[in-house]
Structures are given as C-alpha cells and as structure tokens.
Amino acid sequence: MIFITEPDKTCIFAKNRYIIRFNNIPSFLDATLISNVIRDYIVKSNYSIDKLVYNFVTQKEMLEMNKKFLNHSTHTDIISFNYTDAESLKAEFFISLWAIERSAEEEKQSIENECIRVLIHGPLHCMGYNDTSPDKKKEMRILEDDFIRMFHVKQRQHV
Numbered sequence: 001m002i003f004i005t006e007p008d009k010t011c012i013f014a015k016n017r018y019i020i021r022f023n024n025i026p027s028f029l030d031a032t033l034i035s036n037v038i039r040d041y042i043v044k045s046n047y048s049i050d051k052l053v054y055n056f057v058t059q060k061e062m063l064e065m066n067k068k069f070l071n072h073s074t075h076t077d078i079i080s081f082n083y084t085d086a087e088s089l090k091a092e093f094f095i096s097l098w099a100i101e102r103s104a105e106e107e108k109q110s111i112e113n114e115c116i117r118v119l120i121h122g123p124l125h126c127m128g129y130n131d132t133s134p135d136k137k138k139e140m141r142i143l144e145d146d147f148i149r150m151f152h153v154k155q156r157q158h159v
Helices: 031-044 059-070 097-107 111-126 134-157
Strands: 010-014 017-023 048-057 078-082 088-096
Touching (some): 017 031, 031 048, 031 111, 048 059, 088 097, 088 111
Parallel strands (some): 017 048, 048 088
16 A cells, blocks of 8 residues: 555544545645545445545656556556445545646646546546446546536535
8 A cells, every 4th residue: 555644735534534635735626625525425426435545746756656556658647546445435546737737628628627527536446437448438427527516516505
C-alpha cells in the first residue's frame, strides 16, 4: 500500500480516523463539499468507505507512476490503487490536474466538471465498474455525469 500519512487540506473523520482525505487539492474545489458528495454517492450505491486518499500530483510524477506501476508511457488523469474489501471502499488515487485540463479542453468541459468526474471515476472502479469497452465506458460516463449533477445540486444547497 502506498498511503501517504499526513492530511493536507481536509479529512472527514469517523471514530477518530479519516475516511476521505485530499492532498494538494486544487483551490477551485471545496474539499469539504466534495468529500460529503463522494460519501453520499458511495453510500447511495450501497457501499461504505474505509479510507479514500486523493493525491494531486504533477504531470511528471504521474508519468513516472504510470511507467512504474502500469508499464505505460502515456499520460493519464488518474491511477487507482484499490484495496477494497467487499462493500467497504479502501483506495488511494493519484490525479494529474495537467491531464484533467487537457481532457476538459478535448471534451469541451470546465476543468471543475472534469476534475469532479475524475474524483468519482476511481471509486467507481473500486465498486466494480470499468471502462474496457465502448458499452462499459458509456455506463461509467452515465454514472460520472450523475455524480457531477449531484455535486452541483449539493453545491447550490450550500450557497
């Protein structure tokens, strides 16, 4: 397991231990709000959270991790390390904001929406969803879009 030990911006605690943590989260995201929406979405999907750690890393760090752990020499927006046991999610995610910015431009999305999409993409993998075929990619995109809508509804409720 790779888990980085010190929280950076925010944590949601349960019984004196964090269950969702962000390291180097971009300033345009409200860490508390996004944590709450991630938790609500996962619970709504009949899962619980043991521990989720989100690490935002540089383009270079992500490329090095992609080569080391996945044997890929291409850029990616997220790498997931899934340690989930049954219905209790436990994982660490490494996210490249650089890659998210490129995807947002290609998809004609805001960087915020593309980032929110990636934040749920990792847990969806932990819940058994994948994007290995066009049909499975479409299913995953629908779930990601549901999460984005849920985030924006919760965001308006906090204004």
